[in-house]
Amino acid sequence: MAWPGNPTEERAIHAARSPQFRRGGARTLTVLAAAAVLAAGALGPADAIESDDTITVAYRGHEFTVPASWQVVDLDKDPDACVRFDRHALYLGTPGDQQNCPAGATGRTEALLIQPGSGGGTTVTENRTAGTYRVTADGIIVTATYGEDRTKIQDILGKAGLPVAAAQKGPTAGAPEAAALPADATSFRGEGFDACTAPGQSAMDAWRDDSDYGAVGVYIGGINRACAQTHLTAGWLRTQYANGWRFFPLYVGRQPTSDGGSCGGGCAAITDPVPEGTEAADDAAKQAAALGFGKGTVIYDDLENYTPGGSLTSQVLAYLDAYTKRLHKLGYRSGAYGNTSSLVTDLVANKSRVTLPDVIHFARWDGRSTTADSSIPASQWAKHQRIHQYLGDRTETHGDVTISIDRDRLDVD
Template sequence: MPAARSAPGPDAAADPSAARTVAYRGVRVPVPAGWPVYRLDEDPARCVRFDVHAVYLGRPSAQPDCPARAVGRTEALLVEPRDDDAARRRGPVRADRLAHQEVAAADGREVAVAVPEAGVTMTGTYGADPGALRSVVQGTRLSADWAPEPGRRRRARVAPVAPPELPALPAAQRVWATGKGFDTCTAPSLRAMRAWRGTYGVGNIYIGGAARGCAQPNLTASWVRSVRAMGYRLIPTYVGLQSPCTPYRAHFDAANAPAEGAKAARDAVARARALGIPRGKPIYFDMEAYDSGRASCRKPVLAFLQAWSTELVRRRYVPGVYSSVASGVRDLGRARGVVKPDAIWFASWDGAATSTHRMVRDDWWQPHRRIKQYRGGHRETHGGVTLNVDSNYVDGRVY
């Protein structure tokens, strides 16, 4: 993990000696003042969010009650059981082993520390300053008196249930789709996806990025294969560093915008390939709204997105961008002399389920290269399953 700045901000590092401590399986975790602690076995509907300070203990539910959107990352920690249950405890517990734990930096501002002696994995996120996360991780101690439950064995992997026979989308092999779509913060369970298939044919997935706000306990290559077999088309989206003119602490600036845009594209491709999303498919960058009236905001964003698109094309993926119709989308449409994405996903919560908008010229991103997010977060119930989602009209590039 990168070294902390010498003068951290007011909500950066916390002194573990002054923090309360919570015990979970084989670890005792210091909790900074003001951070809530959630025990997921007692609160299975709890959404594991990385955009707010919190400590989560337990395995995330397959169907948490998450918001439609959560963007940004700050310091938070998830401590969950390992599937191999400590590999039957390899050797004695060393109660001080984590005191000097070094954690390598990661593009997604997310790090994982395996603690096999305690049967857990600690997954932490951080914002602009990792000092608070380092303090929590290095202040964690092992409990020498903890042992796995007698007779506990490696949990058997359950083969995915074959989805029911459902009608495929028309022309399902096309590079584009038309119809209703939804997006939500965390990939829903397969049960939820089956229940919603009668109403929707397109869904979004947040595949990674330094500002991805929710945990993704369901999102695996197997999940992607299963929902594609149900007839869904997917919108792979990467939530990376944001404009310098936003409240998000994880952002790029004018000096490093091109380098960070290319770096985000490389990480997005690696994550897409890990999920089984092949070349030739789109990946959208989520660029949240910013003050496009200021050149100091607009120019770095265009430089970042040009590098994003250029690098994705070089790696043989289709570049897409999600943004507000009044900032990123309008700026890209008007720009001259820059490499633009092949597909656009614009947000305008006007309630009109159409791919047109007065700010998006008719000759921009045509044909079949547009998605419109026309309604913000709200709850819908289909097939007995309720999710908090945004609504979209799709006439654009999808997987």
């Protein structure tokens, strides 16, 4: 994998591949090659030395060694690149205001985003439920995600001199709860959209002025949340609320299967539904509170499409039942996103066996902007308790800003 750069950098990569540098092995090789190149002069803010097995990238005084098969993305050169954690990649720089993200990306694997930072000292936190490390160190902020290979990320961070063993544990370790948004922040009747990553301010302003949308779905967390959320902060939400936007917070927890639907990097699947559903609710509530979504907010667990029946249906229902019960104990309301042919079918057929979510967010891409659907009895979720995702994976442009979205009709109090 060649790193896009200047001729000096290209010589460094060539040197790393030359036979005389291979004799020391992949790890030693990258260090020797780096030393040779640094002696020739400064290479710039982000430089790469590559071997057959690994690539070592220097960024703002820190070095990160990752598998050579990983994609390396310079966000300063490509600010619209989508920062995705469902594929092996190393992202360097500040994500742009208008990332080109697919609306339906889902999944989680080993990946890193390294952004410029200003603080001194080092702090490391880990959210095991979401498979994420967050590091602040001299001049950088690192978001490191993992799916099945937590030790790979620990190894990368450890070799970069970042003390993962001393990580604070917890969904929002070190992050206080934000002041609660007004109670109507998640109440809305009308057109909405959801995008994989929260758009930047200029994009939100353009769509507010030039579209019929009034609500936006934001992905607040979960082990299978694929896209980075660099814009999604308590401050961002308060600004959008003041500008007239309303919200539906989505949580991408464990999925019915590990290889189905839109999971690009493979999904963390439901294996032990009751404790996993409870854990997801605990994490969702803490992520919501850190963003300013107060008690009473509906938090929608995203369950992608599956084939209902047998043990799979039992797992999904047990997971969602535990999620809903736990959210209720924490003072939040439960929402569930799913397809009319899978999750909705199972919930309707088993309504007496489970604690139903308070609001249903159902997907049927029929182009009908209505919350009525033949799969849902008129008596269920009848009191402003529905969202219909009626178009998906579409690209729209408003105010000269293009975003890949799913389109929704909301009727939620």
